[in-house]
Structure formats: structure tokens, C-alpha cells
Amino acid sequence: MNAANSGSDMPAWLVIERVVRSHWSLSARGERDAGAVLLALWADDRRDLGEGFLLRAAYLGASRLRVIELALDEAAPAFPSLVEIYPGAVRMECAVRDVLGVQADSADSRAWLRHAGWPVDYLPLRHDADRSARFAAQAEDYAFVRVEGDGVHEIAVGPVHAGTIEPGHFRFSVVGEKVLRLEQRLGYVHKGIEQRFSQMDLQQGQRLAARVSGDTAVAYSWAYCMALEQLCGTRVPARAQQLRAVLLERERIANHLGDLGALGNDAGFGFGLTQFSLLKERLLRANAEVYGARYPMDGIVPGGVATNLSSQQIERLREQGMVLEAAVVELRAIYDEHAGVQDRFVTTGRMSPELAQRLGVVGLAARASGSPRDLRSDLALAPYAGLGVQAAGSAQGDVAARVAVRFDEVIESLRLCDLLLQDLAGGAIHAELGAAAAQQLGIGLVEGWRGPVMIALEATVDGRIRRCHPHDPSWQNWPALEHAIIGNIVPDFPLINKSFNLSYSGQDL
Amino acid sequence: MLDILKRIARTGIVSEPQLKLADLLSERDTLHAEIAGILGRALAIRQVDAGSCNGCELEINALNNPIYNIEGAGIRFVASPRHADLLLVTGPVAKNMEIALKRTYDATPEPKYVVAVGDCGCTGGIFGESYASCGRVSNVIPVDAEVSGCPPAPTAILRGILSALASPRR
Ligand code: SF4
Numbered sequence: 001m002n003a004a005n006s007g008s009d010m011p012a013w014l015v016i017e018r019v020v021r022s023h024w025s026l027s028a029r030g031e032r033d034a035g036a037v038l039l040a041l042w043a044d045d046r047r048d049l050g051e052g053f054l055l056r057a058a059y060l061g062a063s064r065l066r067v068i069e070l071a072l073d074e075a076a077p078a079f080p081s082l083v084e085i086y087p088g089a090v091r092m093e094c095a096v097r098d099v100l101g102v103q104a105d106s107a108d109s110r111a112w113l114r115h116a117g118w119p120v121d122y123l124p125l126r127h128d129a130d131r132s133a134r135f136a137a138q139a140e141d142y143a144f145v146r147v148e149g150d151g152v153h154e155i156a157v158g159p160v161h162a163g164t165i166e167p168g169h170f171r172f173s174v175v176g177e178k179v180l181r182l183e184q185r186l187g188y189v190h191k192g193i194e195q196r197f198s199q200m201d202l203q204q205g206q207r208l209a210a211r212v213s214g215d216t217a218v219a220y221s222w223a224y225c226m227a228l229e230q231l232c233g234t235r236v237p238a239r240a241q242q243l244r245a246v247l248l249e250r251e252r253i254a255n256h257l258g259d260l261g262a263l264g265n266d267a268g269f270g271f272g273l274t275q276f277s278l279l280k281e282r283l284l285r286a287n288a289e290v291y292g293a294r295y296p297m298d299g300i301v302p303g304g305v306a307t308n309l310s311s312q313q314i315e316r317l318r319e320q321g322m323v324l325e326a327a328v329v330e331l332r333a334i335y336d337e338h339a340g341v342q343d344r345f346v347t348t349g350r351m352s353p354e355l356a357q358r359l360g361v362v363g364l365a366a367r368a369s370g371s372p373r374d375l376r377s378d379l380a381l382a383p384y385a386g387l388g389v390q391a392a393g394s395a396q397g398d399v400a401a402r403v404a405v406r407f408d409e410v411i412e413s414l415r416l417c418d419l420l421l422q423d424l425a426g427g428a429i430h431a432e433l434g435a436a437a438a439q440q441l442g443i444g445l446v447e448g449w450r451g452p453v454m455i456a457l458e459a460t461v462d463g464r465i466r467r468c469h470p471h472d473p474s475w476q477n478w479p480a481l482e483h484a485i486i487g488n489i490v491p492d493f494p495l496i497n498k499s500f501n502l503s504y505s506g507q508d509l
Numbered sequence: 510m511l512d513i514l515k516r517i518a519r520t521g522i523v524s525e526p527q528l529k530l531a532d533l534l535s536e537r538d539t540l541h542a543e544i545a546g547i548l549g550r551a552l553a554i555r556q557v558d559a560g561s562c563n564g565c566e567l568e569i570n571a572l573n574n575p576i577y578n579i580e581g582a583g584i585r586f587v588a589s590p591r592h593a594d595l596l597l598v599t600g601p602v603a604k605n606m607e608i609a610l611k612r613t614y615d616a617t618p619e620p621k622y623v624v625a626v627g628d629c630g631c632t633g634g635i636f637g638e639s640y641a642s643c644g645r646v647s648n649v650i651p652v653d654a655e656v657s658g659c660p661p662a663p664t665a666i667l668r669g670i671l672s673a674l675a676s677p678r679r
């Protein structure tokens with residue numbers, strides 16, 4: 001193994017290694033045995049550099065991210081599948097095949113992102129793919145797995161759903177009301193994000209990153225900027241780092257409030273929805289006052305943040321935090337004591353710690369199933385280092401546990417916001433970016449509200465994006481939902497689904 | 510139970526001290542009244558995410574909160590296009606959603622209205638057109654009104670719904 005990247009600004013938590021083919025699976029096994037999760041798998045067309053294709057896997061351990069690189073032959077870019085070691089690899093392996101024609105030796109042969117929207121020989125992330133190509137949509141026949149047996153029937157829903165949620169297809173095999181199997185079909189909102197990145201300059205990329213999954217805009221923006229600042233060797237001012245964290249925690253709070261209300265509602269407790277949606281609305285209205293946008297999607301920019309806070313605004317946010325905390329504590333007691341709600345939450349949609357570990361589940365869902373990993377405490381990057389972040393945790397793995405983790409995290413985020421706002425450093429909120437090192441890998445890693453969000457970025461010599469791969473924790477957690485529903489009844493699916501609340505756009509790209 | 514009642518009593522008719530909220534509520538009431546006036550009955554909406562980043566969905570969901578209270582105005586979201594008067598469509602239309610969107614449109618009974626929500630729905634937004642994106646909603650189905658913003662605020666979406674209803678029929 002040799003170091004593929006010797007950039008002087010490579011952070012201590014990041015390791016990048018290039019391996020020979022025989023070590024690709026070996027290193028995966030080593031990572032698995034050390035308890036790391038396979039966070040992302042992606043590839044890059046480097047034929048223009050005379051390097052064929054480059055495949056990368058990112059393994060997230062307790063305190064570092066290791067990126068393993070494997071060079072693939074230009075003429076026959078095939079690689080050993082990791083599915084035996086990491087079952088969660090399958091969809092990512094299908095995705096690299098769909099976008100680059102880089103093939104795992106045992107991948108599921110069904111198209112995952114492609115559907116029938118464009119022909120199989122159009123490989124959008126190859127540099128020679130015609131950027132102006134347009135194709136007529138075709139209806140598609142997807143081979144869902146059939147469950148045979150007495151009294152088994154199928155229920156198909158989607159891609160357009162009954163409520164205001166993203167599109168995807170769910171195929172249930174049921175006996176009576178009981179779910180035997182769920183198969184998901186995603187990829188409907190694939191809109192060519194990765195190809196789009198490679199048509200942008202480095203500065204513009206932040207706006208697109210923020211729109212990979214709109215509910216996680218701040219985390220993606222931050223991850224993108226972190227990757228870019230690594231390549232540029234930029235030192236982001238302390239105040240800007242703190243203001244970034246305030247934005248990130250407010251994003252987490254907003255999403256958790258929304259989910260807590262919706263989960264109450266799905267359990268037949270409309271009161272919860274009314275109360276939590278009001279709290280969320282107030283938070284958004286304060287955002288509009290302070291940041292000029294209810295959703296400050298572009299609040300984080302390369303080099304720092306877009307908006308400084310005045311002392312009145314700081315007071316306004318702190319005051320709101322206090323009011324919010326009191327309300328959330330009160331509502332939590334009401335949820336905890338409501339027999340009907342608890343009856344629907346407890347034991348429903350259970351994912352055991354063993355299963356969560358085997359599937360490589362990450363983020364909030366993992367924390368509710370016994371794995372207290374949280375990048376804010378594990379990596380403790382600026383400005384989180386001195387804040388003593390408490391990762392939430394439960395080992396129950398049911399809907400109730402995912403609700404409890406959200407409550408704990410709202411309270412913790414409110415504490416962090418207050419601490420940050422109380423102790424803001426003075427000085428600049430923005431630093432100028434120098435030139436980005438070309439053809440080097442920059443990695444941004446941020447604990448978004450669902451879990452770890454990663455951006456892998458490479459620049460061209462003339463300051464454009466060569467390759468940007470965004471990774472959403474939903475890749476890991478969608479397959480977990482297929483397992484968590486087994487043995488539950490169909491009418492509980494909306495509740496269980498909401499308790500994970502995964503991103504479609506973030507995984508469809 | 511007592512806790513719940515206390516909390517309801519305190520929430521009351523949602524009140525925030527700022528004047529801005531009063532303005533917003535009066536605008537909302539005007540919009541509600543106008544929408545009801547045009548249709549003369551409840552309005553049934555089917556939301557279709559045709560490729561959004563999910564940001565627009567957050568603001569469409571906010572329409573249900575007690576501040577925007579669209580149910581109070583007789584607007585409801587329905588589970589089937591067959592029961593819908595209006596389609597609220599977000600996103601650049603993903604190629605993989607093109608057929609599903611057309612089918613939803615065809616299944617909606619006449620007279621039907623379509624509102625494209627968000628910069629993406631209006632122009633294709635940051636995603637534009639590509640092998641995987643058909644761009645703006647009107648590239649795929651006829652659109653009566655467009656609501657810009659990324660994402661647009663709930664009141665802007667209400668205004669868009671109103672302007673679609675008030676638009677001359679195709
Ligand atoms: S308009 Fe903005 S928020 Fe809406 S789908 Fe497009 S990028 Fe997302």
C-alpha cells in the first residue's frame with residue numbers, strides 16, 4: 001500500500017490508501033472486523049489521466065475515515081464485490097455500474113438508478129458521455145422478488161405516494177395484514193446531480209451540494225465546504241465555525257420537531273402534530289428574521305458563513321431556544337404518559353443491535369439500536385471539540401427508541417446552540433480561499449440530522465469540479481427499513497417508515 | 510390528560526407578539542376566502558414530487574400547520590389524482606418520474622389545475638436539463654401557475670394556488 005495523497009492539509013482523521021486488487025476485499029474484511037462501517041462506494045473516470053477507472057470505498061471507524069482506492073482496468077473495469085462482507089454494498093455497487101459501467105463481479109444485475117430513462121450504454125459519469133444527450137422515457141418492467149406460499153399476496157405502492165412525501169416504490173408481500181417481506185425500488189428522483197457537479201466551478205458547487213437533500217442542506221453545504229477548504233488549505237475563522245454549528249444544530253432541531261409531530265400523528269395523536277408543527281414554524285420564522293430565509297440552505301459558504309449575527313439576534317436566538325426547550329420537555333412528558341401513543345411506539349418496527357450492526361446502519365437509526373456513534377463526539381472537529389457533545393442512545397431499536405433519540409438530540413442541540421451563541425469568538429466570518437490542489441481528494445464529513453453526510457471532491461487545474469460524490473446516510477438505512485418492517489402489520493408501515501424518515505433525493509442523486 | 514388541556518389552553522389561537530404575524534394571518538385569511546370564493550367548495554390537492562430535493566415538500570407540509578391552517582380553508586390533500594382538482598408539482602421533472610407524472614395528470618379529472626412549485630418546477634432550477642432531468646414542469650404537462658423560490662414560503666404557495674384557480678382556462 002502506498003499513500004495516494006500527500007496534500008499537506010490532509011486532516012488527522014482522514015487516511016487515503018491505494019491497494020492492489022487482492023487487497024480490496026482483504027482491507028474490507030479488516031475494516032469490518034475492526035467495527036468500521038462501509039460508508040460510501042464510488043468511482044471516477046480517470047482515463048484522461050491514463051489511470052483507467054478509480055474505485056473508492058470509505059470506511060468510517062470510531063475516530064477516522066479510511067478511503068481505500070483500487071485502480072481498474074480501462075478496457076474491463078471489474079472489481080470484487082464487497083457484498084459478502086458488507087451486505088449494504090449491493091445498492092452502491094449497482095449505482096457505480098449504472099453511472100460508470102464499472103462492474104462488481106456479483107452485483108444484482110437489475111438497474112438501480114437508471115430505470116428506463118436512458119439507455120444502458122449511456123454512462124453519465126464518463127467524461128466522454130455526451131452532456132447534451134436526451135432520451136425518450138420508456139415504461140419499465142422491474143423484476144421484483146416474488147414470495148410464494150399459501151395466502152401470500154402482494155401490495156404495491158408508489159412511486160407517487162398518498163401524502164406529501166418523496167416518490168419511491170414499495171412492494172409488500174403479506175399474509176393477512178402481516179408483512180413477510182418488503183422490497184424497495186428507489187431511483188425515481190435521480191436527476192443527474194453528479195454529472196451536474198462536473199459542469200460547475202468550485203464555488204457554485206456549494207449551492208448544488210445544499211440541494212442534494214433539501215432537509216439536510218446545511219450538513220451538505222458544510223461537508224462540501226470542508227472538502228473544498230481542505231483542498232485549498234483554508235483556515236476557517238473560529239466565529240465562522242461556531243456559526244456553522246449553530247446552523248447545523250438548528251437544522252437538526254427543525255427536522256426532529258417535524259418528525260416528532262408526524263410520528264405522534266401517525267400514532268393517532270393529532271395533538272402532537274399541532275404542537276410540534278407550531279414549534280417548528282416558530283423556529284423557521286426566527287430563521288427568516290435572522291438569516292433572511294426560513295431554510296438557510298446557503299447559510300454556509302466556501303470559507304465561512306454568509307450571515308453574521310448581531311448581539312440582538314444572538315439574544316433572540318438564545319431566548320427562543322429557552323422557550324423551545326421548556327415546550328419540548330413538556331411535550332415529551334405528554335408523549336411518555338400517553339398510553340395510546342406508547343402502545344403504537346413500543347416494540348413496533350424493531351431493529352436489534354445485531355441486525356443494525358450487520359447491515360452497517362448509521363446515524364440516528366443506529367443510535368436507537370445500540371451504536372452510540374456520532375461524528376460530533378467521535379471526530380470532535382471544530383467547533384465541537386470543547387463542547388462535550390453527548391451522543392444519544394438506546395438499545396431498544398423500536399419506533400419508541402427512534403422517538404427517544406430525537407427528543408434527546410433536540411435537547412442536546414438546544415444546549416449546544418446556547419453554548420455556542422453565548423461564547424461566540426470575535427473576528428471574521430469568512431476567509432478567502434486560495435487555489436485548490438488539483439486531482440487530489442478532499443473529504444468533508446458532517447453529522448447531519450439523519451447521520452453522517454460525506455462529500456468527496458476533486459478539482460481540475462482550472463478551478464472547476466472534476467468529480468464530486470455526495471453520500472447520504474440513507475444509502476445504509478433504507479435496507480434496514482426492509483428488515484424493520486418484517487412481522488409488523490401493513491397499517492404500521494407509515495409509522496415505521498416515518499421513524500426512519502429517510503431521504504429519497506439523497507440516495508437517488 | 511390535564512397536561513394536554515393546559516397546553517391547548519395556552520396555545521389557544523396561535524399568538525405571537527410580532528406585528529408581522531398579524532399581517533401574515535390576515536393575508537392568509539384573504540387568500541383562504543378568495544380560494545373558497547372561486548371554487549365555491551372545498552379544494553382537493555394532489556401533491557406530486559417529480560424530482561424535488563425535498564425542500565419544497567417541507568414548505569408544502571407547513572401549509573397544514575396551525576398558522577397556515579389550510580384545512581380550515583377547506584383545502585385538503587387527497588391520496589388519489591382521481592379525487593383531485595389541482596396538482597401541486599415540485600422539482601425538475603426527473604426522467605425516471607416523467608411517465609408517473611404524465612399518468613397522474615391524465616388520471617386527474619377535468620377541469621384540472623396544475624401549479625409548479627419552486628425554482629426547479631418553474632425553470633429546472635439548479636439541476637437544469639440533462640439525460641436525467643426534463644427540467645421545468647411545463648416541459649412535461651401543462652401548467653397554470655408557477656411559484657418561484659427555493660423553497661417558496663407557504664404563503665407564496667397559497668398565492669400560487671389562488672392564481673392558478675383565477676387563471677383563464679386553457
Ligand atoms: S426549488 Fe429549491 S427547495 Fe424546491 S426542489 Fe428545487 S432545489 Fe429543492
